[in-house]
Amino acid sequence: MAEPRLPADAPLTGWGRTAPSVAHVAPTPDEATVRAAVAAAGERGALARGLGRSYGDAAQNAGGTVLAMAGDRPRIELDVAAGEATVWGGTSIDDLLAYVVPQGFFVPVTAGTRFVTVGGAIAADIHGKNHHADGSFADHVTRMALLLADGSVRELTPADPLFWATAGGMGLTGVVLRATLRLLPIGTSRILVDTDRLDDLDGVLAAMAEGDHRYRYSVAWIDLLAKGRHLGRSVLTRGDHAPEEALAGRAAVAPLAYRARPLVSVPPGVPGQVLNPLSVRAFNELWFRKAPRHRVGEAQTIPAFFHPLDGVREWNRLYGRGGFVQYQFAVPFGAEEPLRAVIERFATSGAPSFLCVLKRFGDANAAPLSFPMPGWTLAVDVAASRPGLGALLHELDEIVLAAGGRHYLAKDAHTTPAAVRRGYPRLDEWRAVRDKADPTGVWRSDLGRRLGLVDP
C-alpha cells in the first residue's frame, strides 16, 4: 500500500502527528532517482522515509531532502525453495503478506501495524509478539543493498559491522535499496489463540514468565486506568500458527486464504475530545470484561491477531489536532518494581490511554542501537496535548534509565540526548561505524538532530 502521495514541500510528521517540519520530498520510483536525489541534496542532507509509521520525528528531515521510498507497486522476488524473499526497500509488510501468505509463508517479524516498509523495519529493527522466540527483524535479514552517502551501493551481510549499524540505525547510515529476508513457512493463515484475563500486574508478569516459552506469539494488553489492587489488570493473548488439521469448516477449504482490508476510516477534523477519560474508561472496562477468563485454541485471522488497529484507517486522527505520543521503553528482568512504578504513575496521573501493551523480550542482537533487550517492554499511547505530560515523561525517563532500561527510538518524540546515551551504552561504537560510512554527514533526520545521533 502506498502512502497518499506526499506533496513536494508539505509539513511532515510521524504517526503521532506532533512537531511537523518541512523538507523537500523527492519521489523515488527506482534506484537511479534515489541516487540522483541524494546527489542533489543540500547541506541539510537526505533521509529515506517509508510509510511514516514512526511515532515521532524519525522520518523527517527539516530543511533537507526526504526520499519517499514507499512505492506504488510491490517489488518482491520469492524464492520458494530457499524460503527467502528479496524486496525493494520501500515494499511494505502489507504488500509482502498479500504476496507470500497464499504461497505458504509468513514474515519473520511484524509490528502491530503491517503498514511498515522493509527499509523502515530494518532501520528501527522492529520487533513483534514473537521477540521472545524469534528475535527482531534484522535477525532474519540475510543480506541488503545499502546506498551510501557517496552514491555507491554496498552489499551487506551480517558479517559486516555496517549491517548492524544499519539495523536500528534509524536511516542514518544510508538507504536500504533491497533486502533479502528469511520467511517463516506456514501451513495455514490462521493463528490458534489462547486468551487469559489477569486481575493484576503480578498475575500477568507471572503468567508470561511461566508460560511464554510455549508460544511463538505473546502480548498483554493492560488496562492503564485500573488502580489500587487492580493495578495492571490485563488481557494476555498468546498463539501459534495453526496447522492445517486444526482448521474446520470454511477455513479448512482455503487454509492459506488471506484478506486484509481496512474496514473503516477516521475522517479528518475529529475533535480531540473523542478520547477522553470517560470514553477511554468505558472502552477499557468493556475490553477487559469481554475477554474470557481463560479460553484456548480460538482460530483468528492474521489481521485480527497481529494488526487489529489497521482495520481502522488513520486511527491516529482520533487524538485530534494535538496528536499523541507513544511512550515505549524496555527494562531488564529484575526491574519489575520500576516497571510497576511507571504503570502506577500513569494510572494515578489519570492520563487516558486505551492502548497499553506489555511484552516479554528475548535476547538482544548484535546491533548497537537495536531496542530490544532481555526484559520487559511497555508501550503506552497518550494524547500529546495533555497538560503536564512532558514533565511526567521526563520523570518516567529517569525511572527507566535508573533501572538500566532504554527508550525505543522509533517511538520517541520527547527525550534528550543524555537519555539516549545512558540507554544505549554502545552509541559511540555505532557512531564510529556510521561516521566512517558517511564522513560528510549526508544522512540527517529531525530525530538524529534532536537526540544528538548526528551533528546538528
Place this chain on the structure above:
Amino acid sequence: MRNAFAEPQTVVLLGGTSEIGQAIVRRLVAPVTRAVVLASRDPGATAAFAEELRAAGVATVEEVAFDATDHRGHTAFVDGVAQRVGDLDVVVMAFGVLGEQATFDADPEAAARAAEVNYVGGVSSGLAVAGRLRAQGHGRLVVLSSVAGERVRKANFVYGSTKAGLDGFALGLGDALAGSGASVLVVRPGFVRTRMTAGMKDAPFTTTADVVADVTVKGLARGSRIVWAPPPLRFVFSVLRHLPAFAWRRMPA
C-alpha cells in the same frame, strides 16, 4: 529541534534584559533545552538571569551583544548564533523602548530613535531570523507586540505606532512563512507591570510578565498565530477597534 510537547532545545532572546522576554524563556526551558542565547545591548546586564538558567540545568547560556539598530549586522548575528548552537527552535523578539509621549512631542529625534529600535530593528532582525528558520524548515519566532498598537491612542501614539508597525510586519511575515515549516507568533499584551512601566498607573486588565509568558507558551504549543495577554483583551479590543473617533479620543491616558 522541538519535541512533541513543543519543548525547545535552543532559545534565543533578542532583548535579553526584557522582563517579559525573560519570563517567557523561564517558562520555555525544559529538560531538553540545551542552549539559551541572551542577546542585549549590554551583555553584562543579563548575568543574574544567565546564572538562573544554568542552575536550572541549561548546559550552554550565552550572553552576547546585540544592537537592534545595527540593521546591517543582523543576518551575520543570526548566522553566527546558529553556527554556535545549532538550529534555532524558538527566537523571542522582546527588545523595545517605551518612552514618554511628552518627551517625544518635544524631541522628534528621540521619537525617531524609538521607532528605529521598536519597528525598524524588528524588521531587520525579524527578516534575518526568518531567513534562517526558512532554511531550517522549522522554528518559531515570537514577536512581542502590544495592544497599544492594536488601535493607537493619543496618550502614547509614538510608541503605539511603532508597535502597530511591528505587529503588521510580524503578521505579514508569518503569512509569508506559511508552508516553510517556520512560523511567527504575535503576542499582544495589555498593560504589564514591569520595570518598564514602573510608576505608571494600572490600566484595566493590567497583567504580569508571568501571565504573558504563560499565554505565550500555550500559544506556541497550540501553534497559534496571535495571542492576547490576558486573553479577554481580544474581545475588549474587538469592541474598542470600532469605537467612533470622538469617543476613542476621550480614552483616558
